[in-house]
Amino acid sequence: MSKSSLKQTLKDLETKKISIRELNQDYLKRIKEKDNLNVFIHFNEDNVLKQIDNLEKDNSVKKLKGIPIAIKDLFCTKSMPTTAASKILENFNPTYESFVTQKLLDEGSIFVGKTNLDEFAMGSATNTSFFGNTINPLSKENEPLAPGGSSGGSAAAVAADLCLGATGTDTGGSIRQPASFCGVVGIKPTYGLCSRWGIAAFASSLDQAGIFSHNVEDASILLQSIAGFDQRDSTSAKVNIPNYFENLDDDLNGKTVGIPKEYSIDGTPMEISQIWEDAIKVLEKKGVKIKNISLPHTKYALPTYYIIAPAEASSNLARYDGVKYGFRSDEIDSLDEMYENTRAQGFGREVKRRILIGTYVLSAGYYDAYYLKAQKVRKLIADDFNKAFKECDFIVTPTAPSAAFPLNEKQNDPIKMYLNDVFTVPASLAGLPGISIPFGKDKNNLPLGIQILGKHFDEQQVFNAAVSLERSYE
Amino acid sequence: MKIDKNTINKIARLSRIKLDDKESEDYIKDLNSILDWVEQLNEVNTENVEPLSNISSSILPKREDVSKDTNSSEEILENAPDKLEGFFAVPKVVE
Numbered sequence: 001m002s003k004s005s006l007k008q009t010l011k012d013l014e015t016k017k018i019s020i021r022e023l024n025q026d027y028l029k030r031i032k033e034k035d036n037l038n039v040f041i042h043f044n045e046d047n048v049l050k051q052i053d054n055l056e057k058d059n060s061v062k063k064l065k066g067i068p069i070a071i072k073d074l075f076c077t078k079s080m081p082t083t084a085a086s087k088i089l090e091n092f093n094p095t096y097e098s099f100v101t102q103k104l105l106d107e108g109s110i111f112v113g114k115t116n117l118d119e120f121a122m123g124s125a126t127n128t129s130f131f132g133n134t135i136n137p138l139s140k141e142n143e144p145l146a147p148g149g150s151s152g153g154s155a156a157a158v159a160a161d162l163c164l165g166a167t168g169t170d171t172g173g174s175i176r177q178p179a180s181f182c183g184v185v186g187i188k189p190t191y192g193l194c195s196r197w198g199i200a201a202f203a204s205s206l207d208q209a210g211i212f213s214h215n216v217e218d219a220s221i222l223l224q225s226i227a228g229f230d231q232r233d234s235t236s237a238k239v240n241i242p243n244y245f246e247n248l249d250d251d252l253n254g255k256t257v258g259i260p261k262e263y264s265i266d267g268t269p270m271e272i273s274q275i276w277e278d279a280i281k282v283l284e285k286k287g288v289k290i291k292n293i294s295l296p297h298t299k300y301a302l303p304t305y306y307i308i309a310p311a312e313a314s315s316n317l318a319r320y321d322g323v324k325y326g327f328r329s330d331e332i333d334s335l336d337e338m339y340e341n342t343r344a345q346g347f348g349r350e351v352k353r354r355i356l357i358g359t360y361v362l363s364a365g366y367y368d369a370y371y372l373k374a375q376k377v378r379k380l381i382a383d384d385f386n387k388a389f390k391e392c393d394f395i396v397t398p399t400a401p402s403a404a405f406p407l408n409e410k411q412n413d414p415i416k417m418y419l420n421d422v423f424t425v426p427a428s429l430a431g432l433p434g435i436s437i438p439f440g441k442d443k444n445n446l447p448l449g450i451q452i453l454g455k456h457f458d459e460q461q462v463f464n465a466a467v468s469l470e471r472s473y474e
Numbered sequence: 475m476k477i478d479k480n481t482i483n484k485i486a487r488l489s490r491i492k493l494d495d496k497e498s499e500d501y502i503k504d505l506n507s508i509l510d511w512v513e514q515l516n517e518v519n520t521e522n523v524e525p526l527s528n529i530s531s532s533i534l535p536k537r538e539d540v541s542k543d544t545n546s547s548e549e550i551l552e553n554a555p556d557k558l559e560g561f562f563a564v565p566k567v568v569e
Contacts, residue, residue: 333565334565337565356485414507
């Protein structure tokens with residue numbers, strides 16, 4: 001595993017041990033060497049060199065000056081095309097910058113490229129992208145593994161050390177699950193902490209931006225940089241953003257961790273149950289009280305999610321009509337033909353499947369039975385967590401029910417694929433912050449992840465627990 | 475079976491997505507299996523439960539009611555597949 005660290009690199013830049021140019025040329029070299037992983041949808045060396053030139057002329061002090069960052073290709077960027085990994089946005093050049101990427105630019109970071117993802121973030125293996133699969137950098141030769149998804153390109157970019165951090169988005173696990181698969185740190189903050197403005201929308205009541213990094217300290221630095229209130233996102237929260245990094249405290253003595261019994265699921269590999277137990281033992285040694293908790297509606301989270309997310313997606317993706325931007329079919333004898341052919345040819349199979357299911361559950365006569373019902377169950381799931389957090393400070397679970405699976409594993413059964421998100425979806429429905437950190441390996445030496453969930457806007461507690469576990473594991 | 479040929483055609487039409495026969499058949503199968511699977515939500519008693527549509531605990535902030543210049547029409551049209559004299563262009567709608 002790479003030993004890169006943003007924190008150390010910032011020191012090295014400050015003490016002039018390394019220059020911005022040297023640093024980024026090192027990364028450029030590696031990006032070109034690792035071209036076979038198909039991590040980037042958009043990579044342009046000249047663009048990166050131009051950013052280096054501009055920063056060298058800039059004398060101001062900036063927090064992330066010269067730091068190479070990879071951007072999930074769901075964030076609109078002015079300097080690079082934005083595709084959402086879909087043919088329908090193949091030639092889209094945003095005329096505006098997303099809130100999150102603007103914050104990173106303001107801090108002086110360098111965008112090395114736009115990373116691959118599942119089309120419109122719909123998937124768990126980065127295998128629904130119009131631009132081909134991304135390969136997990138931990139794969140052995142001739143045995144390519146999936147990097148997880150949907151933010152598989154960003155997770156792989158960090159794992160292969162092609163950047164010092166990457167942005168991702170998480171709707172049902174799209175940061176935490178690929179972080180687990182690629183052996184890196186991935187945090188999805190509380191819903192509302194980071195503005196969704198300028199992120200191609202998938203399911204607006206769930207979508208949240210977050211960070212991939214080499215370690216927990218780096219994640220705490222980067223999350224602070226992208227968080228903040230934005231009046232262009234009506235669900236953006238007006239909360240104080242603490243200095244997560246300065247406040248990091250690995251002393252958990254006297255804290256209480258919740259262990260939800262519903263996360264012991266039949267068929268979970270032994271090794272995953274084992275790392276979960278190991279993590280609990282480590283916490284116990286650190287003076288953390290172990291509290292068995294119950295989240296009784298856990299098993300309903302996935303079916304709830306697979307009503308709500310497609311419903312919102314079917315509405316959000318109505319904008320791709322071949323009129324305003326992106327791809328337009330050639331077969332356009334009438335306006336309706338233009339819409340229907342553009343969307344038939346522009347969207348991939350999984351995206352169409354979700355639009356169709358979403359349209360069905362929202363259609364007249366079915367809305368109450370499906371969408372409204374799901375929203376009510378969602379309330380019960382959120383209430384479960386609210387109750388549990390009266391008895392504990394944070395919750396610890398596995399991140400995913402498996403290690404990285406083979407890239408060519410046939411995933412014809414959509415429900416089987418959806419089960420990848422079984423441990424991550426409940427917290428998404430409740431809008432809670434969650435982090436995945438590497439914690440142990442399976443018999444094939446592939447990384448496994450532990451997930452830490454916290455109360456709304458208590459990212460600090462999540463980071464503290466994560467850094468404590470991380471330091472005990474190293 | 476909840477989704478049959480007629481239903482899939484209706485949903486496809488509402489979604490403005492053209493499906494060929496093979497795709498229709500595949501989606502009938504997929505959608506039925508997904509709908510059977512989500513059926514388990516009916517086990518949950520949701521009487522008197524308020525639906526949760528916005529998880530954000532913060533109150534929607536108000537903003538000043540002032541006009542702002544954001545995108546220019548040129549910028550807005552920049553990515554259009556077809557445009558004409560400052561407008562988006564589409565196939566003829568009126569006969």
